[in-house]
Amino acid sequence: ILDEQFTRSIIRSCVKLSYEHAQDIIDHPNKEYKNEDFPTITNNYAINDIKQTVLDLYEISKILRSKRIGALTLNQPKLQYQIKPDSKIPLSFSIYQQKESNRLVEEYMLLANMQVARKLCLTESIHDKVILRRHPPPNSTALQNTIKILKSVGIEIDGKSSDDIAKAIRNIENESTKKLLIHLLAKSMQLAIYCCASCVPDNIYSHFALNVDFYTHFTSPIRRYPDILVHRLLGAVLNYNDNLYQTPRALEQIAQLCNEKKLNAKTCSERSAELYLAVLVR
Structure with missing residues (x-):
């Protein structure tokens, strides 16, 4: 570019x-x-x-x-169900297959999100109010336990960076072993969270999995409130509208609420999938 x-x-x-x-x-x-x-x-x-x-x-x-050297993708298998229209009872299930067309769109979404995040963070007039998507490094204890388990079966991982983990996954040729490795590593990962830049301790904004210094959500304002805030911030940078009226502390509270709602939605989706699966296998 x-x-x-x-x-x-x-x-x-x-x-x-x-x-x-x-x-x-x-x-x-x-x-x-x-x-x-x-x-x-x-x-x-x-x-x-x-x-x-x-x-x-x-x-x-x-x-x-x-x-995007060093970027880490730990895609877990996702179940999708065929539902009976009248009763809403699941009839069958399959594993969702991500294809190249999905990855095509994903790449441009990531690029837009990364470039907007960098633009906002490097603009002094609004950088204290920037809403970022931050991904902390893995839980060290959980990651070390996973590394020990993998070492016992002959799989060596350094684990100091997302690049190390990504390389280890790429080096596994057996697909079943690779899926198991991804499953184990995903358990040690922390959740990505929304935050207000000026409220982040030690100014550590980075996104571990993507291996970038700045990241945000910009591409889906029709379904995510943080994206709306980011659009307003970018509009302020471009002199289309005023800066956000909320204080950084108030924006951090909004970010925390968005984290809570996102986790609730994720949990609800997972429980729903488990319930449908239970109906099918009972």
């Missing part, structure tokens, strides 16, 4: 693709598509324009991912 610009703009989408549409293009780059293969395309764009744009974005996303 050679240059960037932060500004209000209007996105004129020319086609509403699903992840499945994008994945099909990625899987079949030489396929000749017909108009009926996609939703309606507008603004005088052609099918080949859409296809080439997706492929270009995909290639760039792979470069972006390769440059």
